[in-house]
Amino acid sequence: MIQKLISQTKRFIYAIPHAGVRFYGLVEFCRGKRHHQDRDYWNDSLAGWASSYLGGTLSIDLRNSVTVLLARQVAPEARSVLDLGCAGATLARHLGPEVDFYCGVDISDVAISKGRENLAESNRSRAVTHLLEVSTVQDYQPSCRFDVIVFNEVMYYLTLRQIKDSIRRYAGFLSPGGVILVSLKDHEMCRCVQAVILEDLRFEHAVLYQEQPARRGWKTVQNRESPAFLIQAFRPREGGK
Numbered sequence: 001m002i003q004k005l006i007s008q009t010k011r012f013i014y015a016i017p018h019a020g021v022r023f024y025g026l027v028e029f030c031r032g033k034r035h036h037q038d039r040d041y042w043n044d045s046l047a048g049w050a051s052s053y054l055g056g057t058l059s060i061d062l063r064n065s066v067t068v069l070l071a072r073q074v075a076p077e078a079r080s081v082l083d084l085g086c087a088g089a090t091l092a093r094h095l096g097p098e099v100d101f102y103c104g105v106d107i108s109d110v111a112i113s114k115g116r117e118n119l120a121e122s123n124r125s126r127a128v129t130h131l132l133e134v135s136t137v138q139d140y141q142p143s144c145r146f147d148v149i150v151f152n153e154v155m156y157y158l159t160l161r162q163i164k165d166s167i168r169r170y171a172g173f174l175s176p177g178g179v180i181l182v183s184l185k186d187h188e189m190c191r192c193v194q195a196v197i198l199e200d201l202r203f204e205h206a207v208l209y210q211e212q213p214a215r216r217g218w219k220t221v222q223n224r225e226s227p228a229f230l231i232q233a234f235r236p237r238e239g240g241k
């Protein structure tokens with residue numbers, strides 16, 4: 001009961017863009033550094049609870065497919081993709097023949113090794129240039145511009161400040177006409193993430209979906225185990241703001 005009340009209050013505050021961002025910023029400040037900001041945490045998690053992110057599940061395939069379809073819709077000429085927080089680089093397997101360069105970056109070396117294995121298998125059927133690098137979203141320095149930059153299910157692990165800085169920095173690595181794609185689950189704090197993104201980027205298009213393993217219905221509902229996901233496409237604002 002109390003838990004539900006706290007959750008509803010947070011949802012209400014986080015839904016008010018400026019108040020939510022300030023409040024969440026304060027929460028982050030009080031919490032200090034979180035365990036999920038470490039490489040060791042991700043190396044352990046990807047060998048345990050997060051192993052599904054390395055490939056082979058409906059959820060991951062679904063997200064990758066929607067991401068690729070959305071990219072094709074908003075940036076049909078796109079040839080290069082930067083995938084930040086790429087886990088097992090499963091997104092690369094869903095790219096169409098039009099894409100000839102995929103770069104995946106992850107904090108975890110376990111993820112990147114698995115990504116290399118996955119891509120070695122899929123490259124037997126199709127020649128795409130792949131580059132996989134162990135680095136954080138915050139530190140990675142791309143060596144070229146990209147047509148599509150993807151932040152799928154990774155912004156939860158950055159602070160709002162890191163999200164703001166990353167969005168600005170990576171927008172500088174977009175090719176002309178390039179897009180940034182972001183997937184976020186239906187969770188109250190993601191309203192704040194979205195508000196921060198919209199300070200620098202312009203919303204272009206989105207797909208909202210939810211898997212329904214245990215119910216039939218026409219509406220998305222809040223569900224911890226099987227949340228709704230919003231995959232959004234953004235472009236830099238003209239004139240930088």
Ligand SMILES: C[S@@+](CC[C@H](N)C(=O)[O-])C[C@H]1O[C@@H](n2cnc3c(N)ncnc32)[C@H](O)[C@@H]1O
Nearest residue numbers: 042053085087106107108136137152153154157
């Ligand atoms: C929830 S998984 C999402 C994987 C994939 N993008 C997807 O949507 O299926 C989060 C991934 O982000 C990576 N990650 C977490 N924090 C990161 C950071 N600061 N920089 C780079 N990668 C990070 C983790 O190692 C993990 O592989």
